[in-house]
Amino acid sequence: MKAVLIWGILMFFIFEARAQAKDLVLLNQSKSIIYQIKYATKDNFTGKQIYDCPQCWVHKDVKTALDKVIKLADAKGYKIVLYDCYRPSPYQWKLWEAKPDSRYVMHPKKGSIHSRGGALDIGLTDGKGNELDFGTPYDSFLEKSHRNAKGLTTAQIKNRKLLDSLLYSAGFVGIRTEWWHFDYKGSRAWPLMSWKWSCESKPKPK
Numbered sequence: 001m002k003a004v005l006i007w008g009i010l011m012f013f014i015f016e017a018r019a020q021a022k023d024l025v026l027l028n029q030s031k032s033i034i035y036q037i038k039y040a041t042k043d044n045f046t047g048k049q050i051y052d053c054p055q056c057w058v059h060k061d062v063k064t065a066l067d068k069v070i071k072l073a074d075a076k077g078y079k080i081v082l083y084d085c086y087r088p089s090p091y092q093w094k095l096w097e098a099k100p101d102s103r104y105v106m107h108p109k110k111g112s113i114h115s116r117g118g119a120l121d122i123g124l125t126d127g128k129g130n131e132l133d134f135g136t137p138y139d140s141f142l143e144k145s146h147r148n149a150k151g152l153t154t155a156q157i158k159n160r161k162l163l164d165s166l167l168y169s170a171g172f173v174g175i176r177t178e179w180w181h182f183d184y185k186g187s188r189a190w191p192l193m194s195w196k197w198s199c200e201s202k203p204k205p206k
């Protein structure tokens with residue numbers, strides 16, 4: 001009887017968590033989308049693997065807007081690289097524990113826009129798949145990562161302007177400290193979510 005009750009409560013929370021995340025959709029890897037989901041590897045500022053597997057989930061409105069970005073980038077001969085998308089709240093705690101500095105990691109209680117499905121960490125490659133130079137690697141907590149950083153080369157400034165123009169034209173807005181991070185308009189009001197994706201339904205390359 002007790003086991004049935006525990007099972008019932010567990011199922012309730014599983015369904016509740018998925019219902020909360022009903023607006024999230026998966027962005028599969030494709031010829032226009034390259035996955036570099038760093039928190040599914042040890043190659044990130046924590047030095048630890050945070051996600052069990054790489055998947056990029058976003059709010060459905062973000063997907064619609066990103067489709068526009070992909071089309072624009074494609075017309076100019078570029079592809080998009082996704083470093084991070086929806087980030088379940090429990091993982092935000094792990095990042096905060098590794099770097100409790102609100103300039104770079106949003107306090108989990110306040111909640112990252114990533115945990116609302118409204119933020120993207122994004123870069124670009126050229127047509128051959130070479131990542132463009134934006135001045136620093138992803139997730140560098142350096143002043144050089146800041147939007148208006150000094151000491152960037154003409155090419156790095158040009159690349160940042162290109163990334164900005166693509167994202168801004170589709171309704172995204174950048175933040176001061178990270179060249180790679182963009183929030184979708186209005187997403188600050190979306191709910192924080194803790195739902196985690198299943199690694200059994202791995203996105204297949206198209």
Ligand SMILES: [Zn+2]
Pocket residue numbers: 084114119120121180181182
């Ligand atoms: Zn971000």
